[in-house]
Amino acid sequence: MGGVDDERAARLRLSQLVEPGDERLGAELAKSSGSEVLARIEANDRTLRGVEHYRARLSLPLIDQGEAFSAHGGRYLVPGDGEWPTQLMALGAAAPWGLFVVGGELRAAAARSVAVVGARAATQYGVHVASELATDLAARGWAVVSGGAYGIDAAAHRGALASGGVTIAALAFGADVAYPRGHVSLFARLRDDGGVLVSEFPPGTTPTKPRFLLRNRIIAALTRGTVVVEAAHRSGALNTAAAARRLGRPVLVVPGPITSALSAGCHRLARGDEPARIVTDASEVIEEVGLIGELADRPDPLGRVRDALDPTSLRVLEGMPAETAISSADLAVRAGVDAAATGGIVLRLVVAGLVREVPSGFVRVPGAADTVLRRRSAE
Amino acid sequence: MGGVDDERAARLRLSQLVEPGDERLGAELAKSSGSEVLARIEANDRTLRGVEHYRARLSLPLIDQGEAFSAHGGRYLVPGDGEWPTQLMALGAAAPWGLFVVGGELRAAAARSVAVVGARAATQYGVHVASELATDLAARGWAVVSGGAYGIDAAAHRGALASGGVTIAALAFGADVAYPRGHVSLFARLRDDGGVLVSEFPPGTTPTKPRFLLRNRIIAALTRGTVVVEAAHRSGALNTAAAARRLGRPVLVVPGPITSALSAGCHRLARGDEPARIVTDASEVIEEVGLIGELADRPDPLGRVRDALDPTSLRVLEGMPAETAISSADLAVRAGVDAAATGGIVLRLVVAGLVREVPSGFVRVPGAADTVLRRRSAE
Numbered sequence: 001m002g003g004v005d006d007e008r009a010a011r012l013r014l015s016q017l018v019e020p021g022d023e024r025l026g027a028e029l030a031k032s033s034g035s036e037v038l039a040r041i042e043a044n045d046r047t048l049r050g051v052e053h054y055r056a057r058l059s060l061p062l063i064d065q066g067e068a069f070s071a072h073g074g075r076y077l078v079p080g081d082g083e084w085p086t087q088l089m090a091l092g093a094a095a096p097w098g099l100f101v102v103g104g105e106l107r108a109a110a111a112r113s114v115a116v117v118g119a120r121a122a123t124q125y126g127v128h129v130a131s132e133l134a135t136d137l138a139a140r141g142w143a144v145v146s147g148g149a150y151g152i153d154a155a156a157h158r159g160a161l162a163s164g165g166v167t168i169a170a171l172a173f174g175a176d177v178a179y180p181r182g183h184v185s186l187f188a189r190l191r192d193d194g195g196v197l198v199s200e201f202p203p204g205t206t207p208t209k210p211r212f213l214l215r216n217r218i219i220a221a222l223t224r225g226t227v228v229v230e231a232a233h234r235s236g237a238l239n240t241a242a243a244a245r246r247l248g249r250p251v252l253v254v255p256g257p258i259t260s261a262l263s264a265g266c267h268r269l270a271r272g273d274e275p276a277r278i279v280t281d282a283s284e285v286i287e288e289v290g291l292i293g294e295l296a297d298r299p300d301p302l303g304r305v306r307d308a309l310d311p312t313s314l315r316v317l318e319g320m321p322a323e324t325a326i327s328s329a330d331l332a333v334r335a336g337v338d339a340a341a342t343g344g345i346v347l348r349l350v351v352a353g354l355v356r357e358v359p360s361g362f363v364r365v366p367g368a369a370d371t372v373l374r375r376r377s378a379e
Numbered sequence: 380m381g382g383v384d385d386e387r388a389a390r391l392r393l394s395q396l397v398e399p400g401d402e403r404l405g406a407e408l409a410k411s412s413g414s415e416v417l418a419r420i421e422a423n424d425r426t427l428r429g430v431e432h433y434r435a436r437l438s439l440p441l442i443d444q445g446e447a448f449s450a451h452g453g454r455y456l457v458p459g460d461g462e463w464p465t466q467l468m469a470l471g472a473a474a475p476w477g478l479f480v481v482g483g484e485l486r487a488a489a490a491r492s493v494a495v496v497g498a499r500a501a502t503q504y505g506v507h508v509a510s511e512l513a514t515d516l517a518a519r520g521w522a523v524v525s526g527g528a529y530g531i532d533a534a535a536h537r538g539a540l541a542s543g544g545v546t547i548a549a550l551a552f553g554a555d556v557a558y559p560r561g562h563v564s565l566f567a568r569l570r571d572d573g574g575v576l577v578s579e580f581p582p583g584t585t586p587t588k589p590r591f592l593l594r595n596r597i598i599a600a601l602t603r604g605t606v607v608v609e610a611a612h613r614s615g616a617l618n619t620a621a622a623a624r625r626l627g628r629p630v631l632v633v634p635g636p637i638t639s640a641l642s643a644g645c646h647r648l649a650r651g652d653e654p655a656r657i658v659t660d661a662s663e664v665i666e667e668v669g670l671i672g673e674l675a676d677r678p679d680p681l682g683r684v685r686d687a688l689d690p691t692s693l694r695v696l697e698g699m700p701a702e703t704a705i706s707s708a709d710l711a712v713r714a715g716v717d718a719a720a721t722g723g724i725v726l727r728l729v730v731a732g733l734v735r736e737v738p739s740g741f742v743r744v745p746g747a748a749d750t751v752l753r754r755r756s757a758e
Contacts, residue, residue: 125636128638255634255635256636279650280643
């Protein structure tokens with residue numbers, strides 16, 4: 001059955017019609033599927049809130065996956081793909097419904113990752129510190145995620161590459177767009193050296209201010225913590241830090257001279273009501289973010305994904321063997337659930353990232369049902 | 380009666396015989412008086428623990444108060460003097476039993492004060508920051524307390540003088556000793572411009588490493604909080620910070636470049652188990668230390684001084700009018716306590732800083748009995 005690929009095609013189309021982070025769409029996708037939502041948009045179903053906005057771009061030609069994108073080794077991932085980074089689920093209704101990816105394997109790259117972000121107009125101090133920090137983090141097996149911009153971002157990517165490590169650039173524009181122009185060779189090097197370019201935006205999408213803000217939640221959600229190296233009082237890096245905090249991920253700051261406007265944002269974070277911890281080297285960063293990996297040791301305000309499943313879905317999920325693939329029909333028997341219902345439930349579990357489709361049927365994604373759901377505090 | 384002056388003479392002698400901070404001596408003084416303890420030392424009373432050490436310096440000639448010291452406008456203060464800074468009581472048995480003072484009125488100067496301390500081998504950044512901070516603190520009516528050393532200390536004193544403010548140098552040697560030699564004119568200027576030189580050590584005492592450590596607790600106890608501007612990993616300023624923390628006073632640090640060894644001590648304090656707050660300007664310092672002034676608003680782990688008094692002493696204290704002086708005999712009648720006992724209790728209250736002797740009798744020291752006793756945690 002082509003469940004995941006039908007869903008992929010539908011979500012690819014949705015990526016053209018809807019700006020990322022649309023929580024109304026996210027809520028609809030959680031209740032049904034991309035195919036269903038797309039059909040309702042195309043049918044101008046007025047019961048779908050916001051449908052008139054979603055229809056505004058219906059005249060756009062379909063994205064040609066075979067050419068414009070895959071020429072760069074690009075692909076469109078959806079939840080349910082083996083390469084999908086399930087930690088993005090923490091974004092809830094604002095989670096991306098698909099990601100354009102170029103370069104290395106995203107899930108593996110992001111599994112043990114830290115965001116290193118900061119000002120474009122960085123000082124020499126900031127560039128030096130970001131580069132050293134990224135070099136040392138990468139040398140210890142941590143991927144460095146940043147935004148591909150000038151200044152701190154570029155220093156972070158370059159630092160990780162310098163020690164042969166993995167670095168991920170989460171972009172606010174099409175993954176085929178070179179922005180800034182001066183980073184054409186940085187992006188090419190990153191992609192060719194095992195790094196990853198990732199974007200919610202279809203190929204060709206140009207950057208805008210709101211897209212940078214949307215992108216920031218991806219940086220925060222992919223990683224186990226965010227380090228702000230240099231930030232002025234109104235830096236976009238502070239927005240990434242706020243997104244990380246809402247997700248319950250550690251926000252860390254590098255201190256600097258109090259006489260430097262580029263460190264003022266870092267110091268303000270460190271003096272806030274929920275003070276950011278200051279860090280002065282890679283081992284201190286790892287000390288802070290490493291904890292998040294130990295889910296079992298942490299208090300759990302909202303429970304695990306499995307606790308959020310309805311009893312029938314849970315029976316289907318638990319009926320699935322841990323190691324070997326199973327067909328939907330065999331699973332229905334094993335779980336004692338009606339075969340037609342089982343098909344729908346399995347597809348939903350695939351989309352939720354709990355089950356993966358393989359040629360011989362379906363397998364459970366190890367550990368996915370034990371992912372901790374974190375409370376999203378008000379902004 | 381010459382109660383306080385007898386006590387002053389005895390404690391002056393004790394300042395020669397015993398190094399400051401001796402908690403055994405402090406405990407004896409709390410139980411009796413300087414005169415009694417001195418008599419026991421002179422009589423070689425073996426029931427006084429450590430008496431053999433205290434006797435080692437008995438051959439020293441008495442300090443000549445009329446000449447060597449008062450030539451500089453110096454005086455020897457003891458608890459009970461109107462000029463005694465009662466906040467030193469928080470040191471408990473380690474509180475100084477007397478202070479050599481040169482310059483302005485110590486109690487008034489120290490009432491609203493902040494310590495600004497740091498490395499001798501400061502960087503230009505540190506010197507600049509300490510100077511600016513002290514200038515702004517002094518301009519807002521806060522006295523700046525430091526240790527008179529090169530580097531951060533000197534910048535703090537000079538900054539306070541620059542805005543016509545009050546600054547106090549707490550010294551680890553005789554207040555008539557110019558150490559370092561290069562600070563002869565700084566000390567003279569400080570003393571002549573309303574500042575204060577203060578020391579537990581008799582005139583002529585030379586600095587030693589242990590004396591610097593003893594001095595640090597005076598800096599911490601005189602002030603409402605300690606700001607460390609620059610400190611290497613083993614800086615003496617960290618010792619002052621630890622003393623402030625034991626007293627429950629805020630420890631604040633100025634961040635700096637993580638590439639600077641002179642900021643490493645500050646950053647370590649900010650990352651400790653009880654993280655020091657970072658501060659980037661004078662208003663942030665005042666925001667942090669200003670709280671301590673609002674005693675009524677703060678939880679109070681050990682209660683107030685009045686709660687520590689035995690019932691008879693409390694009756695004597697409360698029998699004393701708030702505004703006018705009263706004789707010991709009148710007070711005995713008023714409090715309903717035996718006249719002989721009242722005399723002893725009043726003297727003890729004077730030594731504890733709760734009562735002051737004036738020509739016409741005794742007056743209560745306003746607010747002293749409401750001073751909060753803070754828990755001293757283990758070192």
